[in-house]
Amino acid sequence: MKKKMSLFLIAALAGTLLAGCGDKGTTDTTVVEGDDTATATGEDHLSRIKTAGKITIATEGVWSPFTYHDPDTDELVGFDVEVAAAIAEKLGVEADFKEVPFDGGLTGVSTGTFDMMANGVDVTEDRKGTYDFTDPYAYDHAVVITLATSEKITSFEDLAGLTTANSAGSTYEAMGKEYGATVSNVDTLGETMTLVLNGTVDATINANTSAQDYFKSTGTTELKVAAIDPEVTNYAIPLAKGNDNDTLREAINKAIAELRQEGKLSEISIKYFGADITKE
The missing domain is CATH 3.40.190.10 (Periplasmic binding protein-like II)
Incomplete structure (x- = not known):
């Protein structure tokens, strides 16, 4: 058993030396520094x-x-x-x-x-x-959506001290926190709108395109765009x-x-x- 193991180690060492000499018949196992996902085959x-x-x-x-x-x-x-x-x-x-x-x-x-x-x-x-x-x-543009009857939000700055709802990890969640709002995390656009409609949160931040689509598809007149971010998304x-x-x-x-x-x-x-x- 020891003799067989020694022969195996010698063969493995020889293969390593050949690879180090650039033998084109061997697989390149070199991992490029700074590229954590490089593979043994060299494929990107x-x-x-x-x-x-x-x-x-x-x-x-x-x-x-x-x-x-x-x-x-x-x-x-x-x-x-x-x-x-x-x-x-x-x-x-x-x-x-x-x-x-x-x-x-x-x-x-x-x-x-x-x-x-x-x-x-x-x-x-x-x-x-x-x-x-x-x-x-x-x-696109980010917008703040509130109840149509609400007058307390006319800008993103007005979100300070209020509550919003958005998907976890989204830019809109980050914007809400940046402007001082307490953000509740939900999974879907419909849920964010529902929380605004039933008064659970004061507003939601979302894409203007999605907001307009929601207004059109549901026919709701109970919500409105209260503020638009001038910066392009x-x-x-x-x-x-x-x-x-x-x-x-x-x-x-x-x-x-x-x-x-x-x-x-x-x-x-x-x-x-x-x-x-x-x-x-």
């Missing part, structure tokens, strides 16, 4: 996606009209869903959607559970520290930070540019919003 993220034939996409499925279920067919649909599917088609792979809460989607992207996220994720300085973002594919796709994603980000940026040039982004936007939000 885009190569692994193409090998798998699919790209896993985190999305909530509860935020109309970005990502939600068709009430008649229960099919996952929405602006972000169609944009992400079109990007996957450009990459030559299948779009594999995984429905998770907003914060779970972002965490899953950073840990490698998901390849990307399509969920109206806006680019912020804080998120840039954790994710590498693609080019923006749509633009840039929606982009977050990827895990690191050079493992360099070629994937470039490929997605190319796909976005082609979809914009072909008019496909505009077409999808008009389908879901009745307006083109893909141009700044």
